[in-house]
Amino acid sequence: MQEKHYSIPLGKALCLSLIFIFSFFISMQAQEQVGRPLITNYKYQEYGTAPINWWALEDDNGIMYFANQGDVLQFDGVNWKRIEVSGPSRSLAKDDKGTIYVGGQGAIGFLIPGETGEMEYVSLLDKIPEEHKVFADVWEIDYYKGRIIFRTEFKLYCWDGESIKVIPSEQGYHVGNIVNGIYYLRIWDKGLCMLTDNDTFELVPGGEQFASERIYALLPYDDKVLVGTRTQGFFLFDGKEFTPFKTEIDEEIEGIIYLPGVALDNGSYVINTFGNGAYMIDHNGKYIQKYTTANGLQDGSATFTYVDSRGVLWMPLFNGISSVNLNSTFTSVDANMGLTTTVFGTYRFKDILYFSTNNGVAYLEKGDNQVKVIPGTTGQVGNFFEYRNRLYAATNGVGLYEILGTSITPVRENINYDFRARFINQSISDTNRILVDHQQGVRSFYFDEKVGQFVEESSTAKLISNGGVIVEDEDGNFWSDSQEEGVMVKMIPAYKEGKLDLDASEYINYGIDKGLPDAGIGFEYFNNEIHIFSGETEKTYGFNQAANRFEERTFFFDEYIDWDRPGSSPVETSDGKLLLNAGSGTLVFDKVNGKYELSNTDTFKELQNNRIFSIYPEEPRADGSRVVWFSGPDGAIRYEGNLETPSIPDFHTDIRSISIGADSLLYAGNIDLPEDLSLPYDENSITFGYAAPLYIGQKQIQYSTQLSGFDGKWSEWGPQTNREYINLPSGNYDFKVRAKNIYGDISETVSVPFGITPPWYKTWWAYALYVLGILGFIYFSVKARTSILLNQQKVLEDTVQERTKEANQRLKELA
Template sequence: MTRRLVTITALLLLAGARVAVGQSGGQDERGIPFPSEHYAPPAYQQAPQNWSVVQDDRGLIYVANNNGVLQYDGARWRLIPTTTGTFVRSLAADSLVFVGAKGDFGYLRPDSLGVLRYTSLYERIPEDERNFEDVWGTHVLDDGVYYQASKRLFRWDGTEITTWTSEAGFHTSFAVDGTLYVRDSQRGLLRLEGDSLNPAPGLETIPKTPIYMMARHPSGNLLIGTQKRGLLLYDGNTFRPFASELDSYLRENKLYHGCRLPGNRYALATLGGGVVVIDSRGEVVRVLDGSSGLPDSVVNYVYTDREGQLWMALNSGGVFRADLNAPLTLHDGRTGLEGAVRDIFRPNDMTYVATGSGLYVLREDENQVLGERSAHFERWGDLPLVWDMLSKKGDLLVATQEKGVFQIEGRNKEQIADWLFTYDLLSPEESQIVYAGTRTGLKGLRPTQDGWTSFSVEGGQGEIRSLAPGEAGTLWLSTTGGDVARIVLSNDGRRVTAMTRYGERDGLPEGYKGVEVINERVTVFSKRGFFQIENPDQAPGVWQFFRRSSLLPDVKGADTLAVKSFQEEGGRLWVILDDRVFVGRLGEGGVSDWETVDPLHFPKSEDTRLFISRDSTLWLSDRRRLLRYALGRKVYTERRAVDLSALVRQVTTLRRGQVVYGGHTSSLTDDSSLAIPYGRDLRVDVAAPLYSTEKPHQYRYKLAGRNDQWTDWKTKASQRYRNLWEGTYHFRVQARNDRGRTSKVASLTLHIRPPWYRSMWAYLFYGVSFVVMAYGYRRYYQIKEERRRARERVRELERERVVAERLKKANERLREANRLKEDFLATTSHELRTPLTNILGSLEVLRGTATDDQEKFLDMIEENGQRLKRTLNALLDLSMLRSGEKELDQTPVPIDECARQVASELRADAEQEGLSFRIDTPDTPVYAEVDEQYLKQIVRNLVENAIKYTDEGHVAVSSGRTNGHVFVEVKDTGIGISEDFVPELFDEFKQESRGRARTYEGNGLGLAISADLAERMDGSISVETEKDEGSTFTVEFPRSSEVASSELDEV
C-alpha cells in the first residue's frame, strides 16, 4: 500500500518502505493563500467600495469606505462617519489616524467618552483655498501631515495649514523614507524640499507618465510603477526599465497601486487582474485573482500590516486579507475539493485525494497568468466515499464504502470486488496478494492474467478497520470493537492457521485501537498513545505491550492523546501535536531530537491528517480542507515583532446600548479609569488585534472587587455585568491565541457612582433632615399629645359625671327595689309564718282524736308544713343577710367537730334512704374563725342535698386542713350536675330541673345562702361533679391564726 489512513483520536499514517510518491514535474499544486479572509460588505454592513487601508499603533485596521472610515479590531467592525458623510479616499496613521475625504480632510480623535470621532480641519483652511474635491493621498511626515487633492496640496503641522497649488493638477503622491513625492500632471514627478516642490532629476525620460506606485528597492533605488511603461528603477538621476515582461500585463490590467512586502517582495494592485506579487528581481511569485480566492479582481489599494499580511481594498467586493509569508495554501470547495479528506496518493505525477464525497484529482488550469497555472480539483468518476488507495504492479486500487474495490486506469475504472465498507488495503512485500479489512472480515485480491480475482480469508471474521504487516506469513489487524490480533496465514494466503489476541491483560488500553509499523516495529495506537511489544524475543503468546512515550515530543499543554504521525522512507517521523508539526529521526530508542516547523500555522482539529511527499511537500487535512505546505520554499520572516495585546474596546449599557466608554483615550495608558452612574448593567467588548491566526482568540476575564477569580477561557469577545453596587472595580482581560500565546493583562478601572439617594450630600441631607424632622415631630407630638390629653381629660370628666349621675340614679332605683323586695320577702315570710305556726300547732291537737287513716293525712300535712316553714325561714335568712340585719359572731371553732355533729344528726335520714354514710374527721381538731351556727347551717345544707340527690351509693363527710386552710368536704354518688349548669349552681332560685321536668323538690336557696354565708366568713364553696357519677362539695376557710400559733408551739 502506498498510503494509508486510519481515523481515530490518535491518527497514525505510515509509508515506510511501501510509500511510493513523487513530484510531478512542473505541476503547480498551490491553492488559496492561507490564512486568508474575505470581509464581504454584509460583514461590515457598509458600502462595497473601499479606497485605502491603514493600521494604527494598537493594531486596529482602518479602511476608507464610501460611507466613512471603517474600523476593525479582529472581532467587530465599526463605522466612523465624516462630518458631512462624504466619501473617504485616503488614510494615514501614526499616533492618530488622518483622513482624506471628498472636499474635506481631518483626523480621528476620541471624545470625552473615548469614542473615536472625525474632526474636520476644513474651518482651518483659508477661505480662498477651500475649493477642492477628493483628497486622494494622505501622508504623515516629520514636519506634518500632507493631504493631496486634485488641485491643491495641504500641510497641517498641528497649528496651521500651508497650501501648494497646481494649475494642471496633482495626480498622485507618495511618501518614501521621509520624503514626499508628488506627480504634477504638467511638470511630472516633484520632490518636496523644504517648502518647495522641485522636479526630480532625470524627469525628462518620463515627463508625463502617470505614476501609481513607488517603494524602496533593496538596491537603494526607487521602484516606480506605471501603467504605460511598466516598472522602473529610479536612482535619483535616471529611470531604467525593470521586469519588462510585466509591462503588457500592467498596461492591460491598469496598475493602480503597490506596496512592499516582507522579503523584498512587492504587491501590485490592478484594476482587472487582481494582485501580482513579485520579488526584488522582478520575477512573479504569485498572482492573486479569482482562481486563487480573490473575490474581486479590481483592487484599489494594497497595504502590509505589522504582521506582514497583505490587505486589499476591493472596488466592489469589500476587503480581502492574505498571508503570503509562508508557502502555505488551502484547497477546499473554492478549488473544487468537497468532502472530508481521508487519503492522498500521487502515482504517475497525478495527485489523487480520497474524500467522503468520492475520488478527486488535482489538475492545472489551462489558462496561464504570467506563466502561472492555478490548480484545481476535479471529481474522478462517480465513486462513493473512498477509504483507502494502494498501488500494486502499476494498478491503482481504490477502496470504497458502498461499492467495494475499483481498479483505476486513466479515466477508466473497473470493479474488482463488491465488498461493503472496505476500510483498509495492505500488500505485504513478499506477497502478490492485496489484503482488505472490511466490515465482514478479512478479504483478499490476487492478480491474474485478466485482472484481479477476489476471495474471503477463512478464519478472518469480524469488522476489521486497520491492517499492518508482520514477519513473513503474518498480519496484524484491529477491529471496531477494540480487539488487536496477530494472525498466521497459510502458504497460499487464503486461510488463517493461528490467531493470538491481545488486550488489557497484555498491557494494552481499553477502547478502540489501530495497528501500524513504526521503525520496523509493530505499533498499537489508541487514545492513550503508542504501544509496542516489550518482550519481542519471547513467544507471541506471552508478548506484553508498553506505552512508548519516546515516539512523541514532550510539549507542555499539548493534547498527547490526539497525535497524528507519518513515517518517511528516510526514517524521519512527522508528528502533529495540536496545531504544530514536529519532525525527528527515528532510532532504536525512538526519537531523541525533535524539531518544529515554526512558520507552519494551521487550525487545530480533532481530525487532522498528515501526508509527506518526496519533494518535501507537507499535506494537512481536517474535515473539509486540505492544506499544502512547501517545506523547501523560503519563509519570509521580515516583519516587526508583534506581541499579542488585549484591548478594552467599548463599554455599553445593556438596556439601551448607550456607549459609556469608547475604548480610546487621549493618551494610551495601561490602566484607564471610567466613572459610570449607578444602575447600569454593562457589557464590556474586548479584542486582540492580531490577524494571522485562523481560529478566534480566546479571552478570560476578572472583575476585582466583585469576583477575584479568572473566568475560564472562551472565544466570546465580550463580558456582561449586572447589578453592580457602587464602588470601585478593576476589570481585567487577557487574550490567548490558538498557539497558546497569552497577552499582557489589560485593565480598566470602573467607578460606579452611588445613586443620588446614597451620595455623600444625600446622606448629609438625610442627617440634617432627620434631626429637623425628629425635633419637629417631637414638638408636634408633644403639642398634639397635650391637646389630646386635655380633650381626653375633658371627655373623661364628662363621662365620669354622666356615669356618676346615672349610677346614682340607678343605685337609688336599685336600693329602692331591693328595699321593696326585702320588705316584701320579710312581710310575706312573717305573714305566712304566723298562720303556718298555728296550723302546725293545731295538728298536734288533732292527733289526739284522729284515727289511723286521719293520722296519715296529718303526717302529710305536717311534712309539707315543715317544708314550707323551712322555705320561709330560708327566705327570712336571705332577707336578713341582704339587709345586714344578721350579724356574724366569728370565733375559732373546731370545724371537724361541727361537721361531725351535723353529719351524726343526718345519718339516720341517709340510712333511712338506704345510703351508706361515712364521717371522716382528723383526730387533731382543726379551727377556723367562723360563726358556728352558720357553719353548721352550711354543712347541713350540703349534707341534706347530698342525701336528697343520691338514690344509691354513699354519702361521705370529711374535714381536714391544707396550705393554711381548713375544709369540710361532702361527697356523694348521686345524680351529679351537668357541666353547663355549674356556673349557675350558687345563684338564687336556680335548679337544674325545672317545671314539669323536676324530679326532686327544693327551692334553690340552700346553696345560694350557703355560698353567701361562706363568703361573709372569708371562705368559699367549690364543687367537682360529673353527671350521673356524683358530686363533691368543699367549703374552705382560712385556718384560725390564733389556734395555728398554739399548734405550732405544741409542735
C-alpha cells in the same frame, strides 16, 4: 517502496475507515507556490456600510482603519465602528505623532478621540484660504518632511499643524509616493517629477516619457525606484535613467494596474489591479502568488494594498475588504481550485499531485491551477501506494488499479460489488505482496515478474477490518481491528507453495480476555509497535509479547491527547521526525537515541481547528525546509517551511468599551483607560468589551477574565469578547482580561479598577444620622419618661396633700 505508517484518527470516534500510507518522492522548488492563499474576506454586510473601500491604515495601537465610500471604518478584530466624516472618505495617512488624517470629496481633516474615546472627525476646511476651498476628491495623502500633503487633481494642500499652503498645478496631478526620502509625483502632460525644498516640481531625468503614460506604482527597489505604468510595464529608475524591468505578471496587469502597490521587507512586491486582484512577485520579477477571485478574493478590484505591522496584507476592494497573512506558511487546494469534495489523502508522483477524495482520484498538474478528476475513478478512494516507481490506488467503486498519469488501468476490478476495495497494505517480510481490504473481506496480490503486474493470490471473508489497515509485525503475523467492538485480530499466515492462503490462515481474536477494553478502539502501528486507543475509556494500550496480551500503557504522546477531538495518523519522515495529531493539534517530534522527543507544538497551530484526516510530508530539502500536506473536509492544505515555531511581533489585549446600564457608554477605547472610576449604586450593572487585534486566526482567539473582588478565579478560556456584571454590591473591584492566540501565546493582562459607591442608606453620614437618631430617641424617651414620672409624683404629692388637708379638717371638726 516500503512504508509503515498507518492512519487511525484519535479521539472519541477512533474507528474510522480513513487510513493512509505515505512515502516520499521529490521536493518542491523554492519559489513554487501550489494552492491558494488563506484569504479572509469581510463583506459589507458585516461592517454595515457601503461596499466600496479605497484605503487602509494601521494606528499606533494596531487598530485598522479603512477609507470607505460611506464613512471611515475602524476595526479592532472584533468590532467594526463607523466614524462619520464629511461625506465619503477616499484616503488616509498618519503623521509622526500617530494622528490619522482623512481625505474625501471636498473635505480634509483628521481624527481625534473624544471625551470617552470615540473617534471624532475634525475638519481642516477652515484652515484653507478662501480661494482654494473648492475641490473634488482627495486621491492621496502623504506625510513628508513634517507636513501632511493632501493631493487633489489640481492642488496639493500642505498642512504643517498650524496653516495650509496650497501648491496648484494647471496640468493636473496624477499619482505620487515618497520613495527613499523623495516625494515623486506624475504631472499630466509633463511627466514624472520630484518636489523640491521650495515647493516646486522638477522633472526627473527621462521623466518626460511619462507625460502621457500613467504611472500607478512608485516603490523602493534597493536604492532605485520601481515604476509601474498602465500599459508599458515596469521600469527601474536610478536617478539618471529608466530601465525596463520585465516581470512574469506584465500581461496579467497590463491596462489594469492600480495604485499604490506595496514593497515587502523581503524584497518582494504586491501589485494590485483594478479588475484582476493583486499579484506578488519577487525581487527579480518572478511570479510568486496571486490574490484574485479565482483563488478566494471576493472581488477583483483591489483599490489599495497595505501591509500592517504583523505582516497582514490588507486589500480594500470595490466590494468589501480582504486580508491575507503574508507570514503564513499555508496555502490551500480546495473548491476554489476545483477540489469540490472531501480529501482523504494527498500524494505527489512524477510532478503531479494526486488527491484521494470521496468520489475518485483528483489531480493537479505542475503549473496548473485547476484540479481535475481522473476518469473512471469513481467511489471513495483509500490510500495511494507507490511500488517500483509505479502508483496504485483502490476505490470502493472501481477496485484496485494503477494510475498512469491522468488515466488508470485496472488490476482487479470491482464486479457486481464483489471488491469494494479501500486500503492497500504492503507486507514487510515480502514487499512484493499487498493485502487489500474490502467490504466483504481481504484479498492478497503478488507482483508477477512475468506479466509485470500484481495478480490476485487469495481471498478470505474471515477477516473484515473495521478501519481497513492490516499491518505485519516483526514475526510475520498480521494485525487488524475488526467489526466487533474492542477486538483486535491476529492473523497467522498460511503459505502453500510460497503463496499466501488467506482462507487457510489462522485468525485469533484479542478482546476483553486479552486486556482490551469492552469499548470502541482504534490502533496505530509505528516505531515497530502497536498502539491501541480507546476514546471511551480514555486510555492507551500496548501489546505485551511475552504475556501474549494487551495491557494499559502510557506512551510518549499520551499527555497531548485530547480525547474530545479527533486526531490523525502519525507519520514518520525520512530524517527522523514524527508528525502526530493527537487531537490537541499536530505536534513535531524528533527521534533521539531511538526515542521520540517533543520538538515543538506550534508549527501547525494555525490548523488546530481544522479536521485533519491525514498528513503527507514530502522529502526534506537540502536546507531543511519541506512541504507537508494536510488532507480533510476543507480540501488539501499545504505547509512550506522548516518546522519552526511561528513568531508573532505584537500580541496584546485592549479593553475597547465600558458601559453601564443598557447603553450608557463610559469608555470607547482609543485613549487611556479611566482612572478612579466610580459608579453610583443605582448604576451597578457594568459591561466590558475587549479585543486582541491580531487579525491572524482572529476568530480562534480566546479570552479569560476575572473581576477581583467578585470572581474567585479566572474564567475558562473562550471566544466571548464582552463580560457583563449585573447588580454588583458596593465595593472596590479590578476587571482583568487576557487573550490567547492560535499559537498558544498569552497576552499580558490589561486591567481597569473601579468602585461602586454604596446606596445613600449605607453611607457614613446615613450611619451618623442613624446614631444621632437612636441617641435622640433614647434622650427624648428618657426625658418623656422622666416627665411622666415627675407628673405622676406631683399628682401623688397633690393627692397626699389634699388627703392630708381633708384629714386635718376632720380632726378639727371632731375636736
